[in-house]
Amino acid sequence: MSLQEELIGxxxxxxxxxxxxxxxxxxxxxxxALDNVSLNIGEGEFVCLVGPSGCGKSTxxxxxxxxxxxxxxxxxxxxxxxLNPGRHRLVMFQESALFPWxxxxxxxxxxxxxxxxxxxxxxxxxxxxxxxxxxxxxxSAAHVHELSGGMKQRVALARALAPNPRVLLMDEPFAALDAxxxxxxxxxxxxxxxxxxxxxxxxxxxxxxxxxLADCVILFSRNPGRIRExxxxxxxxxxxxxxxxxxxxxxxxxxxxxGHSAGEVSDS
Amino acid sequence: xxxxxxxxxxxxxxxxxxSVIVQAKIWSPILLPSPQSxxxxxxxAARDGTLLQATxxxxxxxVVGYLIGIAIGLPLGLxxxxxxxxxxxxxxxxLGLQTLPSVCWIPLALLWFGQTESAMLFVVVMxxxxxxxxxxxxxxxxxxxxxxxxxxxxxxxxxxxxxxVILPASLPYLVSGMKQGWAxxxxxxxxxxxxxxxxxxxxxxxxxxxxxxxHAMDQVIGVMLVIVLIGLLTDKILFAPIERFxxxxxxxxxx
Numbered sequence: 237m238s239l240q241e242e243l244i245g246x247x248x249x250x251x252x253x254x255x256x257x258x259x260x261x262x263x264x265x266x267x268x269a270l271d272n273v274s275l276n277i278g279e280g281e282f283v284c285l286v287g288p289s290g291c292g293k294s295t296x297x298x299x300x301x302x303x304x305x306x307x308x309x310x311x312x313x314x315x316x317x318x319l320n321p322g323r324h325r326l327v328m329f330q331e332s333a334l335f336p337w338x339x340x341x342x343x344x345x346x347x348x349x350x351x352x353x354x355x356x357x358x359x360x361x362x363x364x365x366x367x368x369x370x371x372x373x374x375x376s377a378a379h380v381h382e383l384s385g386g387m388k389q390r391v392a393l394a395r396a397l398a399p400n401p402r403v404l405l406m407d408e409p410f411a412a413l414d415a416x417x418x419x420x421x422x423x424x425x426x427x428x429x430x431x432x433x434x435x436x437x438x439x440x441x442x443x444x445x446x447x448x449l450a451d452c453v454i455l456f457s458r459n460p461g462r463i464r465e466x467x468x469x470x471x472x473x474x475x476x477x478x479x480x481x482x483x484x485x486x487x488x489x490x491x492x493x494x495g496h497s498a499g500e501v502s503d504s
Numbered sequence: 505x506x507x508x509x510x511x512x513x514x515x516x517x518x519x520x521x522x523s524v525i526v527q528a529k530i531w532s533p534i535l536l537p538s539p540q541s542x543x544x545x546x547x548x549a550a551r552d553g554t555l556l557q558a559t560x561x562x563x564x565x566x567v568v569g570y571l572i573g574i575a576i577g578l579p580l581g582l583x584x585x586x587x588x589x590x591x592x593x594x595x596x597x598x599l600g601l602q603t604l605p606s607v608c609w610i611p612l613a614l615l616w617f618g619q620t621e622s623a624m625l626f627v628v629v630m631x632x633x634x635x636x637x638x639x640x641x642x643x644x645x646x647x648x649x650x651x652x653x654x655x656x657x658x659x660x661x662x663x664x665x666x667x668x669v670i671l672p673a674s675l676p677y678l679v680s681g682m683k684q685g686w687a688x689x690x691x692x693x694x695x696x697x698x699x700x701x702x703x704x705x706x707x708x709x710x711x712x713x714x715x716x717x718x719h720a721m722d723q724v725i726g727v728m729l730v731i732v733l734i735g736l737l738t739d740k741i742l743f744a745p746i747e748r749f750x751x752x753x754x755x756x757x758x759x
Binding site: 302303321322323325326327331333336337346347350351379381382395399 | 754
């Protein structure tokens with residue numbers, strides 16, 4: 237693959253989640269994290285999983301990434317069952333999970349070095365390209381602890397994008413950031429996503445964030461974790477998190493979320 | 505600059521206090537020699553070569569024993585952290601033997617190896633290896649699991665995971681483990697040199713021992729000073745740069 241092709245990348249993948257269930261058993265109790273969850277995510281679609289904490293949305297993300305295996309059901313990525321983690325589906329975690337023993341370039345290179353078929357010169361060029369894409373070219377030799385929280389997540393984004401995965405999985409990546417930094421990252425991520433189409437699954441408990449980013453918001457409820465409702469968001473992009481239309485959509489979803497939580501209480 | 509000055513003043517004051525106590529003649533000069541007589545002993549021993557030779561012998565034993573200890577301890581520590589079976593066997597053994605003061609190995613070493621270099625080396629290795637095993641094991645267990653998860657998603661596994669993620673991630677613990685191993689090696693060697701009389705090399709511990717036999721307190725204190733100095737120097741020359749590097753990378757130890 238030439239460098240140019242490498243930078244354009246393979247087409248995004250289609251994800252199918254089929255009847256996935258998961259239990260977590262400890263000596264004291266068993267938690268039914270996911271109950272018969274099925275989901276179709278199209279190629280290049282941006283999907284947000286939203287729900288109260290403990291609804292299994294992060295667990296589902298782990299299963300899609302291959303870090304966890306489902307007790308029942310299967311996840312298919314482009315008609316291949318997901319059995320292990322693989323570099324076609326990269327993950328961005330809530331904490332940046334950057335490696336402190338490497339500098340920014342070293343971190344972005346980490347996944348690239350595991351990718352065959354590239355020379356080291358090409359890898360370095362790709363790393364530079366993505367560091368520039370997230371706007372950190374001045375910090376390419378910085379140590380991790382010298383970066384702010386927002387910068388760390390940018391590096392984590394560059395690290396996840398650099399090996400050119402077909403799917404990007406994001407587990408509350410902006411939850412620990414301040415509001416201003418977050419807003420900047422919302423526009424960054426939309427810009428980058430439009431430039432480099434990936435299938436994105438994004439977990440959050442922030443409804444506004446979900447509406448701002450997603451084509452489709454999927455609402456989870458807990459005990460056991462189930463899909464409650466699905467909302468298609470057909471707002472033009474780029475979206476501004478403070479816009480009125482966006483607020484209307486998120487209001488609707490928030491009401492649905494509260495309704496389910498209330499129902500949950502009366503059910504039990 | 506100011507720090508160096510303050511430190512110098514501190515040590516000068518210590519010397520002065522020592523002199524004053526000697527001048528006051530509270531204890532017999534046989535028990536507490538003056539700083540001058542200790543200095544004269546050190547100068548004399550340095551001139552006729554005994555000190556340099558003894559230091560050379562001791563440091564060689566120390567370095568060889570320490571390196572063997574690390575070479576055995578580090579892989580064992582990795583194994584105990586990776587496999588439950590090794591943890592339950594070697595790990596428990598290491599934990600037990602680590603609590604055994606290294607002096608306790610000397611009778612066994614003497615019976616097994618006689619009054620030889622091997623006995624000396626054996627004691628040093630036994631003093632070092634178990635603490636290195638424990639430190640390595642602790643280091644690997646303290647790696648945030650998020651590092652391993654991130655590495656797995658990017659396709660790192662097997663040998664790559666161990667060399668590129670687990671070892672560097674546990675580096676701060678490994679270095680403090682190695683430092684601790686060094687201190688243990690040093691202690692074991694001094695015990696061995698004081699208790700094991702051999703003819704193949706006359707180390708600092710022997711000098712110390714014979715100082716006592718000859719009631720030469722200036723020699724005893726002089727050699728003790730040399731031992732302390734070697735400990736200080738290795739810390740400043742060997743470990744301090746590594747720790748500085750780690751602090752820079754990890755952003756720790758800031759004041």
